[in-house]
Amino acid sequence: MFLSDDGDFVQPTEGAASVDSSRTVLQGAFSILETLAHAPEGLRVMELVVATGLPKTTVRRHIAQLLEMNAVRRVGTRYLVGSTLATLGSRWQPDAALRRAVTGPVHRLADLSRTMVAVHVLEAGQLPMVTVAIPHSRTALVQPADLTEVAARTAVGRVLFGTQPDQLYRLREAWSDKEIRRLRTRLAEPRPVVIDQQDAAVGICCAAAPIRLPNGDCVAAVTAMVLSRTLRPVIADLVVHATADINRALAQSEWDAH
Structure with a gap:
C-alpha cells in the first residue's frame, strides 16, 4: 500500500x-x-x-x-x-573523481599565485564549494558556499552560468544581453578566463576558468581570489594553467565512465 x-x-x-x-x-x-x-x-x-x-x-x-x-x-x-x-545540507559531497583531480592543482595554484583558490560546481542553481586552498597550507575544506545574492556578478558565477544555456537567465539580473554574448564568446575560447574586478564586492578581485570534461562539458570552475582593488595579470595566467592540469587529470579519471 x-x-x-x-x-x-x-x-x-x-x-x-x-x-x-x-x-x-x-x-x-x-x-x-x-x-x-x-x-x-x-x-x-x-x-x-x-x-x-x-x-x-x-x-x-x-x-x-x-x-x-x-x-x-x-x-x-x-x-x-x-x-x-x-x-x-552540510554533508553535501562533490564527485570523488572531481575532488581528486582538483586537489593537487588547486594547492599549487594557491602557492604560486599567493591567493585563496576555490573550486565550485553548479548544483540546483547554487554554487557549492568542492574545495578551497590558501597559500602554503595543506588545509582543504569541503563545504557548501552560498553565493546566491551575488553569484551572477562573480567570476565563478559567470563561468558556471555562462556555460549552461538553461542558466543564462541568471546572468540577466546583472548583465546586458550584449555583455552576456561577449562572455559566451570568451568562454568558447580554447583557454578562457573570466575576470572580476570588484564587480561582486568592493576590494575583492577574482579570476575564474571552466573545468571541462573531454567532451567539452563544463562541470566546475576554479577561481583565485585576492583582497585587492586590482588583479595582477599573472594570476589569470596561473588559473588557466591550473585548469588545464585539472582537465587532464579528469580525462584520465573515473569520470570518463559517468
Whole structure:
C-alpha cells in the first residue's frame, strides 16, 4: 500500500501506478520544503497552501510528517526548515573523481599565485564549494558556499552560468544581453578566463576558468581570489594553467565512465 495525495492508503494495481503515486507524495513534501527554504521568517499553513497550490489537508498532513522527522519546525503558528535538512545540507559531497583531480592543482595554484583558490560546481542553481586552498597550507575544506545574492556578478558565477544555456537567465539580473554574448564568446575560447574586478564586492578581485570534461562539458570552475582593488595579470595566467592540469587529470579519471 501507499499513501495517496488525499491521505488514504491505496492498494496499487500495478507497479508503475505505485511509483507514480509515491512520486506525487514526495513532490508535495519537497514543494513545501522548497517554499519554506525561501521564507526565512516562516509561513503559516494557509500561506503554504497559496504558495504551493496544494490542498489544505495535504499541506497539514505533510507538515505533520515533516515535523516528526525534524525536517520542519514550528514557531508559534509559523513553520520553518528544521535541523534535519540543515544537517543533510552540510554533508553535501562533490564527485570523488572531481575532488581528486582538483586537489593537487588547486594547492599549487594557491602557492604560486599567493591567493585563496576555490573550486565550485553548479548544483540546483547554487554554487557549492568542492574545495578551497590558501597559500602554503595543506588545509582543504569541503563545504557548501552560498553565493546566491551575488553569484551572477562573480567570476565563478559567470563561468558556471555562462556555460549552461538553461542558466543564462541568471546572468540577466546583472548583465546586458550584449555583455552576456561577449562572455559566451570568451568562454568558447580554447583557454578562457573570466575576470572580476570588484564587480561582486568592493576590494575583492577574482579570476575564474571552466573545468571541462573531454567532451567539452563544463562541470566546475576554479577561481583565485585576492583582497585587492586590482588583479595582477599573472594570476589569470596561473588559473588557466591550473585548469588545464585539472582537465587532464579528469580525462584520465573515473569520470570518463559517468
